[in-house]
Amino acid sequence: MDKHLETFISENAPLIDAEMNRLIVSEKAPRSLKESMLYSVNAGGKRIRPLLVLAVLTDFEKTSDDAFKVACAAELIHTYSLIHDDLPCMDDDDFRRGKPTNHRVYGEATAVLAGDALQTRAFGILASLENARPEQVIKLIALLADASGANGMVGGQILDMEGETASLSLEELEEVHVHKTGALLSFCIEAGGILCDASEEEMTQLRNYARNIGLAFQIKDDILDVTSTTEQLGKTANSDAASDKSTYPSLLGIDGAQQQLDKYHLDAIESLGFLKKETSMLKLFADYIVQRNA
Amino acid sequence: MDKHLETFISENAPLIDAEMNRLIVSEKAPRSLKESMLYSVNAGGKRIRPLLVLAVLTDFEKTSDDAFKVACAAELIHTYSLIHDDLPCMDDDDFRRGKPTNHRVYGEATAVLAGDALQTRAFGILASLENARPEQVIKLIALLADASGANGMVGGQILDMEGETASLSLEELEEVHVHKTGALLSFCIEAGGILCDASEEEMTQLRNYARNIGLAFQIKDDILDVTSTTEQLGKTANSDAASDKSTYPSLLGIDGAQQQLDKYHLDAIESLGFLKKETSMLKLFADYIVQRNA
Numbered sequence A, B: 001m002d003k004h005l006e007t008f009i010s011e012n013a014p015l016i017d018a019e020m021n022r023l024i025v026s027e028k029a030p031r032s033l034k035e036s037m038l039y040s041v042n043a044g045g046k047r048i049r050p051l052l053v054l055a056v057l058t059d060f061e062k063t064s065d066d067a068f069k070v071a072c073a074a075e076l077i078h079t080y081s082l083i084h085d086d087l088p089c090m091d092d093d094d095f096r097r098g099k100p101t102n103h104r105v106y107g108e109a110t111a112v113l114a115g116d117a118l119q120t121r122a123f124g125i126l127a128s129l130e131n132a133r134p135e136q137v138i139k140l141i142a143l144l145a146d147a148s149g150a151n152g153m154v155g156g157q158i159l160d161m162e163g164e165t166a167s168l169s170l171e172e173l174e175e176v177h178v179h180k181t182g183a184l185l186s187f188c189i190e191a192g193g194i195l196c197d198a199s200e201e202e203m204t205q206l207r208n209y210a211r212n213i214g215l216a217f218q219i220k221d222d223i224l225d226v227t228s229t230t231e232q233l234g235k236t237a238n239s240d241a242a243s244d245k246s247t248y249p250s251l252l253g254i255d256g257a258q259q260q261l262d263k264y265h266l267d268a269i270e271s272l273g274f275l276k277k278e279t280s281m282l283k284l285f286a287d288y289i290v291q292r293n294a
Helices: A003-025 A031-041 A048-059 A067-086 A102-106 A108-127 A134-148 A153-164 A170-195 A200-227 A248-270 A281-291 B003-025 B031-041 B048-059 B067-086 B102-106 B108-127 B134-148 B153-164 B170-195 B200-227 B248-270 B281-291
Strands: none
Touching: A003 A031, A003 A048, A003 A067, A003 A108, A003 A281, A031 A067, A031 A102, A031 A108, A031 B153, A048 A067, A048 A170, A048 A281, A067 A102, A067 A108, A067 A134, A067 A153, A067 A170, A067 B108, A102 A108, A108 A134, A108 B067, A108 B108, A108 B134, A108 B153, A134 A153, A134 A170, A134 B108, A134 B134, A153 A170, A153 B031, A153 B108, A170 A200, A170 A248, A200 A248, A200 A281, A248 A281, B003 B031, B003 B048, B003 B067, B003 B108, B003 B281, B031 B067, B031 B102, B031 B108, B048 B067, B048 B170, B048 B281, B067 B102, B067 B108, B067 B134, B067 B153, B067 B170, B102 B108, B108 B134, B134 B153, B134 B170, B153 B170, B170 B200, B170 B248, B200 B248, B200 B281, B248 B281
């Protein structure tokens, strides 16, 4: 990994973790519910989403006391979606990132409710921002609702489920990922832009970047699923092939998927041209997403 | 039922239904997800929560083009909570209001996601209000997050589940209900107050009213569970006794519960004194809550 990015991550990831914990611990809640929420918040993860929010601010050379809260709100939405995705009625996963899934530890009912409460908390956090202007706050909330709801992440999860029993075209596969993972990644990038008062033109470029890294992220995930071991991934490898799921490698072959990945990578970097920076943190993230091993 | 209240309900409930449908139909979403969301939105219900929002405006003699949206947001939160409550891992209910529950029709996975998306939509709707001032919008969102999350409705659901395996004191039982059903009812009343620019003093009285009708509502539910038939209720009667659950009648006897109900009813009406109105819609609602047969 690039040294600048490594420093950026090692400096900010612990701050994100601390802030997320603070934001959950500070809420009044029954002990078992709070424990279950904190368990999944602290179950690891690369924190790519919140780091991307902060990366936008770095590239715009801006600071905002609210950026960490916005970053955490996005990660809490991601966390809630993982808890619900892992449920027996959904993916029925016993482990995630090497640890027992939330419902394996706290039971299904508490897991459902912990996910519910994490979603609620994300919106509550945005409504409690102290430095952003009211118009910015409302824009962030509207954007998060759109990105994470029926027309975003949750809709993508439905499409993904329905895709499991059908053979998808490349276009349909992309539709799944644009919603299931892309929408929330886009929120992170756009949210950074909103906090930086990016111009409409800059926002368009940021959205373009986000779309491309979102798809790149998914293709890389699909490739890693085929080429890595369970130990390397921290989750079951070859799970897609085992479930006969449509993926980029299954539709395009490994080489074709790699070419598609390279294209999205390039397009992502090109859309950052407006930054006119020698080292862009968002560029380093794009590089990392396509080069990572897990 | 009082004639004024009957007219108020028969005029407004269809408008609430229409607006809720519009707010879901207008969202882009996979068809199966949207169907599942609409199924529960249209599965009946007394619409007490949204009607209470409108009742506050009536009593303050104010109108707001946003009131219906705020009312619908509250009802969507209520609807999502019912879908999740009915899941096999929670209450495992096959029927609600005489109709098969969401997961019985659409499967558990879609039911979980429909609930998730309804919650998201509620916050998205509040973020899209067009007439309220930005500060009012943010206050409404913060309030809804607090009322429906870990320190509100979801927390109450956890307390309720934990209470099922324990014998609760009257204080603990009240704690369950203040959170599980009271918090969202309070949101509705307070939200009406926010839209009407109620003073701090008026908000205190409205909160007091809300707390009292919330508890009254629950005691009445408990009493009806014992004294009504399944047919009258549209849901399984005597379910509390069958599950050995702590309720007001089980702790106080039917007469004791009725006395407690009368006390909350009286306190609710007293807190409306500031309205200085001959006929208050909120008073009529308080009367209805304690006198209803289902």
